[in-house]
Amino acid sequence: MEQKVKGYTLLNTEYIKEIDSNVHLYEHDCTKAKILYMQSEDPHKTFGIAFRTPPHDSTGVAHIIEHSVLCGSRKFPLKDPFIELSKGSLNTYLNAMTYPDKTIYPISSQNDADFHNLMDVYLDAVFFPNIYKNDYILMQEGWRYHLENENDPLEYKGVVYNEMKGAFSSPEEVGFRKIKEALFPDTTYHNESGGAPEAIVDLTYEDFLAFHKKYYHPSNSYIGLYGDMNIEEVLTFIDEEYLSHFEYQEVDSKVAMQKPFDTPKVVDTYYSVAEDRPNQLYVSANWVVGETVDRELMVGLSILEYLLLETPASPLKKALIKAGIGEDVFGAFQTHLKQPIFSVMAKNVGEENKERFYEVIDTTLHTLVKEGIPKSLLQGALQVKEFELREGDFKGYSKGLLYYIGTMKSWIYDEDPNIYLRYEDLIDSLQAKKDTGYFEELIEKYLLNNSHHVKMMIHPKVGLDAAIEEKVQKKLEAIKASWTPEQIKACVEKTRAFNQMQKEPDSLEALLSIPLLKKEELDKESMFPRYETRQKEGTSYIITPIFTNQIAYINYFINLEGVPDKSLPYLGMLVGMLSKLDTASYDYEDLSMAIDQHLGGIEFHIQSMHDVKNPAAYKKMFVVKIKALIDELKDQVKLVHTIMNETLFEDRNRIREIIKEMKSMMEMSLSSEGHKIAYSMLLSSFSPAEAFDETTKGLSFYQTVREIDENWDAKQDEVIENLKEAYQFFMNRKRYTIGLTVDEERVTECMDCTYDALSKLEEEEIVEHKIPFTSHSMKMGLIYPGNVNYVAMGYNFKKLGFDYHGGLVLLKSILSMDYLWNEVRVKNGAYGCFADFRKSGNMFFVSYRDPNVEKTLDIYRQIPEYVASLELSERELLQYLIGTISSMDFPYTASTEGYTAQVYALVGTTKEDIQSIRDDIFNVDNEILRSFAEPIKKVLEQDQYCVFGNTVSIPQNEALFEETLKI
Structure with a gap:
């Protein structure tokens, strides 16, 4: 054309x-x-x-x-x-x-x-x-x-x-x-x-x-x-x-090239901790490796990083863990630079082991070069990369978005932008090279014999964040002391003028400059995933028969009803352990390689699923999600059966390694997930479903894992027994519901294959177990070393006698993008903030990277007054309607459509339920919006909040909290 x-x-x-x-x-x-x-x-x-x-x-x-x-x-x-x-x-x-x-x-x-x-x-x-x-x-x-x-x-x-x-x-x-x-x-x-x-x-x-x-x-x-x-x-x-x-x-x-070092460098730096604990040192080895425009080299090195560090069978990670160097080892391959960085990092390393870290890396890599990378390990890593490229599942985002960002890895450096769009020849080339010593040569050239290398130690320093804050305050005091009275007055006037500017609304003319669609251009019919349900010998199947490009997406939903309280955190631990332990058919390394060779991925999750028609009811589910080419179906199902029914809990050293790894991964997410921690802890005080999530994967779960790790010698027998007891709940066929997303002509084949594996399990009636739940007041401060805060406030409006209305989805947009955006972010400097009104009745407001605590809580308390006085123009109502519909109509991929269908089927959500909410949204007017002020007022009158904050802000606001906890 x-x-x-x-x-x-x-x-x-x-x-x-x-x-x-x-x-x-x-x-x-x-x-x-x-x-x-x-x-x-x-x-x-x-x-x-x-x-x-x-x-x-x-x-x-x-x-x-x-x-x-x-x-x-x-x-x-x-x-x-x-x-x-x-x-x-x-x-x-x-x-x-x-x-x-x-x-x-x-x-x-x-x-x-x-x-x-x-x-x-x-x-x-x-x-x-x-x-x-x-x-x-x-x-x-x-x-x-x-x-x-x-x-x-x-x-x-x-x-x-x-x-x-x-x-x-x-x-x-x-x-x-x-x-x-x-x-x-x-x-x-x-x-x-x-x-x-x-x-x-x-x-x-x-x-x-x-x-x-x-x-x-x-x-x-x-x-x-x-x-x-x-x-x-x-x-x-x-x-x-x-x-x-x-x-x-x-x-x-143009981005200049860094001249390679003649000799490696050693660098020390520091990070803040709340209190002194042993073994909080991070040690890393880092190399500059080639140029990002060399696509084959980049894919080759990403495969190398995966096989060395990302799986239970990874030889470098395994060697470092076995040597007792650190609680966790992970890699990073940064290709968003002209000259990419290949890193290996160990967390919580004893001072006595920091040099040993580099010795083990050197010895392990030399052995791999000399003896060769195990063929099954290399083939599995190649399979993982090929599946990733071929599946092209961008989770609903436009393919073009990812393609365009990918082109920047070469185009921005004046090279062919299409380099990162092609991959067929590249895969063939790497497959052809796997037996030629190519990957061993990569290790030798870019890791062992590469002097452009930095050894970095990141040391803990107690109270560093407080010291930095004190230094900033002293600098500001000195600046102000150096100003003349006229300069101080000018700063006050500038601040007031700035504050006034922020308060002034945009003119109608300016607002009208942003073009809007017409209401009739919006689709009034809600999206709803396609699915059908079938039974096979008492087992329920939820099936989405659509084009999947010969990939079978199979999800196992395991009902945890009747599981006693004491087993819940151990089921959470199994999320991080399954597929990483020996089974009756494989040792854990061989299992890892078999997964890479036969599957496109396997994930384990534990979650509550709200019954939106009854806020006190919810389903407790353990979910196994797998995907593979349909030709690998039998191996796919066999591996799941092996993991879910044949896992062994005899290797205590391996279990301890995994516990340390789990603890490390949760710690790494704390600073970036502070808003989630704050609102999850808050919701758990009044929502049984959220309390379940908190126990099985939240901050409470992290504290359980940390306590087990710190007291392993005394607790290991109890922990092993509890893990075995929790694992037994997977042995009952009556607990399983299977979700299938696959090409229509392969549905029967998938059903037969999965059922054959399930039929080997015993059947036992599930005894309903009512776990008593008591709400409790929460005014909690969680103290974490850092420089910002995350402030959450809320309660459940259904508990206060109010019903859910679809218009709350539109109000969420209004509050998140107007009131909270202006008051919390624009005027008071937080990076983010949003509101949420859930069908379960849970309502909360939360800020992200916030310099304030009390000021933000006060802003939340003024929300009812803001809502009660809402008088939006027709244009503003249309504007929020468009944005709200946009957030609801995120395009499905094959896997997301199938999974959404399965969740809807499990909790009984119908197309009529979804359509009713959409109808509410289309019919919202100012009167309906103002009616929400009352439930919000009643929620905020409960005065329930949780702040995930820093070592300065929480003590400064101590009077706000009934309880504080150091993390």
Whole structure:
């Protein structure tokens, strides 16, 4: 198909079978802007624009500009077009991201008009932002001095400033930042593109504008388009509205190469802990390995990282764990840099073992080179990578979004953008090389004989975060002391003017600049997954017979009704243990390799499933999710049977290793999951289903695992017996329901095969076991070393006599994107905040990376007054309706449609139930919205809250809490 367009030169066209697209590469004649169009019949369209943005310091200027350009522009002069789009767009993706050397602005939508609107707003934002006329944008999104009264202490505030304080709250995040600094002393990668909090406050308005002026030019841009569209119309629009306003400009934005080191470096750094405990040292080995534009090398090294470190059979991880070096070992392969980084890290290492860490790595790698990587291990790793590439399951996101971001790994460095779209020849090449010593040569060249290498130790330091905060306060005190009375007064006036600016609503004219769809363009019919239910000899099957490209997705739902309380945390532990222990048919290493060879993946989960018609009732489920090519069906089912019915609990050392690994993984997620911890702990105080989740996978579960680990010698006999007892609940065929998502002609085959395995199990009636649950008041402060807080408040409105109404889904959008966004984020500097109203009756409000505690709780308490006074215009109601429907109509993939169907079937959710909620949403008016003020008021009057906070904020607000707990 001819794809020439006036104003552009078509440089190349190639059909790429892996993505079933004709890929056209254009150059804009005037500005030399680069455009890649992936022409496909897919209606799920993507647009993105990227700029090469290498920072020259750690002020976070690239990151702050990413936030700031979305705060108003030439055509769209609102204070926050991004949030206005979020309120009223049918987008399936709307975001921006800052990398160490580039900034990307991607959007996706399935609606043609919406896609055009989103593209227009984003292009106007990046090329014509209001930052040149409004220095308040830098003050809000980056940093500012905050002083409301002359006698108040001076403060730093700003969205990115606070975001990055939270971003470096965990030792892993501190470590990876310092690793990058150490490996690249002479290039842009030495700098922190997101911004180091101590450096962000050095960014001047002049440098901020200069960075945008230099890098945000069409001559430095990379535009991506994907999907079914009239490309001539789209490119003509981009040219006439945007690119034609610029002339070509030489932009010096190339990313320099770091010269390799002559000898490896040793670097020490520190992270904050609440109290001194032994063995909290992190030790890592890190290498710069090749260039990301070498796709075969990158896939080869990712396979190598997987087989060395990611499975129970991984020889390097196994050797380090067996040597007693650390509680957990993990790898990282960072390919978002021009020169990627290959890392091995051990957590909680004794000081006496830190040198041994490097010795074991060296010995193990030399042995693998000399003796060869076990063939079954290598073949399994290759199979995993091939399945991942072929499945192409992007979890509902536009394929084009992932393809476009993938092209940046080569295109941004002036290489062929199609390198990361092809993979067939690459897989064939690596398969052909697996017996030639290729992977052993990778170990030798890039790990053993590579002097561009940093050994880094990340030491714990008690109270480091408090010391940093004290240093910041003293710096602010000194700054204020150095000011004249006139300067102090000017700062107060600037702060007040800034606060007033934030309070002022956008003009109607500005609001109308954001285009909206018409109500009649929205689909009034709810999405509902396709499925049917069948029985086979007493076993229930929930089947979604759809095209799956010859992949069988099989989910086993195991009913935990009747399981005694004491077994619940042990079932949670089995989530992390199954497939990692010996079985009657395999030792755990051989089992791991068999899984890689025959399956595309296996996951274990434990979860409650609310009965939305009865808030006191819920299902307790253990879920096994597997996927494999249909030709591997028998092996797929055999492996599941082996894991679920033949696992052995005799190897105590192995069980202890897994417990340490589980504890480590949960600890690594604490700092990034603080909001979830806060609201989950809160909900568990009044919701039996949430209490079950808390016991089996929440913070309470983590504390159980940590206690077992710390007292292993005394507890091991009891733990082993409890694990065996919990495992026995999988032996009853009556507990199983099977979910199948597979091509229709293979359904019977899948049913027969899974039933044959289940038929070997005993049948025993399930005895209902009512676990007594008593609600309790919660005003809890959870103390964790870090620099920010996560503040959650809520209760269950059904317990207070109120019913669920679909309009609450729309109110969630209003509160999250208006009241909470403005009060918690914009005015008070938290990075995020949102509301949730669940069909179970659970209601909560939570903030993310928040500098405040009491102030945020007070903001929540004022929500009923805000809701009671709502008087939205027809346009505003339509805007929120569009955004709410967008969040509900996320496109299914084969696996997500099947799983959603299975959950709906299990809890009895019907299409009529879903449609009723949608009807409520379409019929919402101001009166209905205002009626929600009363249940919210009653919920907040319960005064229940949980704060996951830092070692400074919780003690400072001690009077707020009935209980505090150090984590």
